[in-house]
Amino acid sequence: xxxxxxxxxxxxxxxxxxxxxxxxxxxxxxxxxxxxxxxxxxxxxxxxxxxxxxxxxxxxxxxxxxxxxxxxxxxxxxxxxxxxxxxxxxxxxxxxxxxxxxxxxxxxxxxxxxxxxxxxxxxxxxxxxxxxxxxxxxxxxxx
Numbered sequence: 001x002x003x004x005x006x007x008x009x010x011x012x013x014x015x016x017x018x019x020x021x022x023x024x025x026x027x028x029x030x031x032x033x034x035x036x037x038x039x040x041x042x043x044x045x046x047x048x049x050x051x052x053x054x055x056x057x058x059x060x061x062x063x064x065x066x067x068x069x070x071x072x073x074x075x076x077x078x079x080x081x082x083x084x085x086x087x088x089x090x091x092x093x094x095x096x097x098x099x100x101x102x103x104x105x106x107x108x109x110x111x112x113x114x115x116x117x118x119x120x121x122x123x124x125x126x127x128x129x130x131x132x133x134x135x136x137x138x139x140x141x142x143x
Contacts, residue, residue: 022135027067029131030124031056037123082113
């Protein structure tokens with residue numbers, strides 16, 4: 001039995017190339033899914049432009065790609081990781097205006113973390129896995 005090895009090698013290169021493209025496209029879809037997840041999480045209350053500041057960057061690598069989710073809002077780390085208590089120093093007070101009423105406080109309790117980037121990363125992870133499974137099955141069917 002004689003086989004044309006050149007044709008098999010060419011098909012193999014095509015499968016590898018298509019699988020890398022499929023991985024990058026799946027990561028793109030994952031980034032979109034993460035942005036949608038942040039939008040769904042933020043629908044109850046405004047968090048100061050976190051939805052607008054959401055960015056997903058896909059970096060192609062040798063094995064496929066890497067997805068990095070970031071947020072350009074300056075206050076995003078305080079929402080993601082929380083913050084400790086705030087205490088006014090040297091006979092000063094913290095001033096807040098809430099609903100037109102002015103409040104003065106010596107200290108404010110800590111703010112809890114709201115892990116919106118972590119939750120959106122999880123949503124992207126599940127989306128990427130599903131899309132990649134479907135695309136790899138289609139590539140294998142063509143081989």
